[in-house]
Amino acid sequence: MVRALRGATALAFAAIAVAGCTSSAAQPQAEGAGPNRPGIGGDQPAPEAPPPPPRPSNQPLTTDLGRESGATVAAGGPGAPYNYGPALMRDGALNRMWWCSQYPGAAPPGDDILYGEAAGLDGPFRAPGGAPPRAVLSGAPGGFDGVHTCDPSVLRVGGTYYLYYTGAAGDHALGNSIGLATSTDGLTWTRANGGRPILNPAHDVHRDNTYGAGQPAAVFLDGWFYLMFTDTTGKAAGWNGAGQFIVRSRDPAFAGGIETVGPDGFLQVQNTQAPRTRSLVDAFSADLMWVDALAAFAIAHETQHGTTLTFWDREFRTNPYLPALIPGPWQEGPGLLRQPDGHAPVSATDPCGRVPLDVVRATVIGEAGAPTNLRHFGIDLKGIDGCGDxxxxxxxxxxxxxxxxxxxxxxxxxxxxxxxxxxxxxxxxxxxxxxxxxxxxxxxxxxxxxxxxxxxxxxxxxxxxxxxxxxxxxxxxxxxxxxxxxxxxxxxxxxxxxxxxxxxxxxx
Known part of the structure; x- marks a missing residue:
């Protein structure tokens, strides 16, 4: 049965301005947000050109090839009242997706993470062999995630899959934390860190919004695991708890060597509960991706007219590009199609000049009063100098x-x-x-x-x-x-x- 806190929530967004976008008034729900050696081989390489000068901030980006699915691309089987919070991975020739739903037969009663796969982004996403999507992670009675598991973000590094997720033991205030599970196939998961959360609410400020910490989005870059998340108790969160914070570590479980983004870039902190002094975007239920062709991070978050992508440099100090918009209807946050390491897919036809941007997001509030009807939307960035250096x-x-x-x-x-x-x-x-x-x-x-x-x-x-x-x-x-x-x-x-x-x- 859907929890009371998961009812539809009023959303208020301002239109996207030329240089950015304004904040969301969405209230997250208890378990998920609402709206070298040269010359080898006989040839001599050309002399290396000097590094290019730094690119100015807020460069405009040009888009085309807008696309969207005509129908729902994924849904749980019978009895699944909602479908939202997707994580998408281009894994070889296969598109894989994990998302939040609820199956009556998956004990205990509460949120479950479902899995489906498809050859194309317009689906339908089904379990291997064509069966209805299956529940691959459910609550672990007695644990921090004893009732609810939701909001997946999945990476594959080497031969290991890492699933970051929101977990809760019930509906009590500030009950959400972030957990980690690992797998060799993306289907059978083992909880890491002894089944304990890897990140809890910071408790910097207690607001009316008592969601806590959750909605993770993970990226692997240059040996670092980056983890972006919501924390309604973060010092730099908005009045309504909105905000996105980032920590990074070379340890996928974030047990040590942790850095967080402060006002002047990354700084070392003792643990993942260090004060949240800087939010990167005023939003809930966002997703994160590294775009190699732009040498920039992209944060996907919902605004009035669709999904906005806000770009940050490697150290999260400046915005090298103006935001881009994937238009269309939505009711809850987007899942970006990414490579296994959380990097943007590369264009098959123009790898140096184009970047395909595709998301799946819930588009309606269903009969259960919660987001559902996952659909695919996308655009291409064009005219990129992705091979400039x-x-x-x-x-x-x-x-x-x-x-x-x-x-x-x-x-x-x-x-x-x-x-x-x-x-x-x-x-x-x-x-x-x-x-x-x-x-x-x-x-x-x-x-x-x-x-x-x-x-x-x-x-x-x-x-x-x-x-x-x-x-x-x-x-x-x-x-x-x-x-x-x-x-x-x-x-x-x-x-x-x-x-x-x-x-x-x-x-x-």
Missing amino acids: VPRMLAVLDGFAMPSPLRTMDLVTGGTVVRVDRRSVAGELAARVLDTRLPQLDRAPVAAHLRSGAEAFRSTAFGLGVVLDDGRLWPVRSAKALQLNGSVPQAITDERWRTYPAGSALGR
Whole structure:
């Protein structure tokens, strides 16, 4: 049965101004918001150009290719009274989605996180095999999330999926906190941190809005886990509790080494309960994404006419671009389509010049008095100079393979270019293979060469790896790639593996 606090809430938004957007008066509900080495391989790279000058703040962005689904793209099975708070991931060729609903058969009675997948964003999102979406995380009696689990945000880093979610033991005031669960497949989850929350309300200020802390959005960037969230008790939250705060750590459970965004950028704090002194956007139920082509974070939040994306530089000090708008109806916050690490998807047709922006959001208040009817909306940013400098280009093209000037293939991986003798091997290691070389890649040096029949190893702790001509041992995630390369792995000890300089992992 839907909790009383989840009833429809009055929403008031001002129109988007040229330089930004105004605040939301939405009241979150108890468990969810309402509305290198150069020259390898025989060619000499062109001299590296000096770094580009800093881009001015508040540059305008141009959009086109507006799109939306004509119908609901995902819904729970029979008895699911609401559907909202989606997290979307482009995982290889599959679009995966987790969202908040409630199944009568999923004990205990309360919010559940459902899962569905689809080939396209217009769905329908179904469980593997075509069955109705399934509940993959429900309350754990006796825990902080004993009754409700909601508001998922999902990352995949290496071979591990991380699910950040809002949990509550009941309907009491300030009962929401943020938890973490892990998985190897995105379907079967194990609670981390001993089942305890990783982030609680800060209790800086107690307001009429007694939601607490929740609605997480996570991104993995340069070895850091970024976590954005709502905390109605945060010092810098608005009068109604609205606001978005950020912490980061190299530990996915945020047990130590924590930094938070203050007035002058990131600063080190003792724990995730440090005072919330700076809010980045006056909103509830927002989502976060890193856009490599813009070298900027994007925060997606609802405003009067749709979903606004507000852009921040890497340190959250300035707004390098004016906001962009994905128009259309909504009733509760958006879920951005992201890559597994929380980065923006890359355009298949123009990776250096376009950025596709797609969201799924609830669009009506249903019979249960709660948001439902998840639909897809999107636009493209166009005219982007995403390959304007080499580091940004290598980030945008990560996972791409394309012909080299020497009748081999160049694979972009981990911020470097690896030359690969065999096209079949490059195709196995790459996320996307281009038939025509992008001329921008000529400015990047080749870091190493994967030659046919290169020496390969296997160890108990580290798995598979191959030695490239730079002398480094590069982990390989695909046994098939080694087979295609004619590289037969030899079993070695973990100690011997450690004697090799390490390359970055090859394969997706």
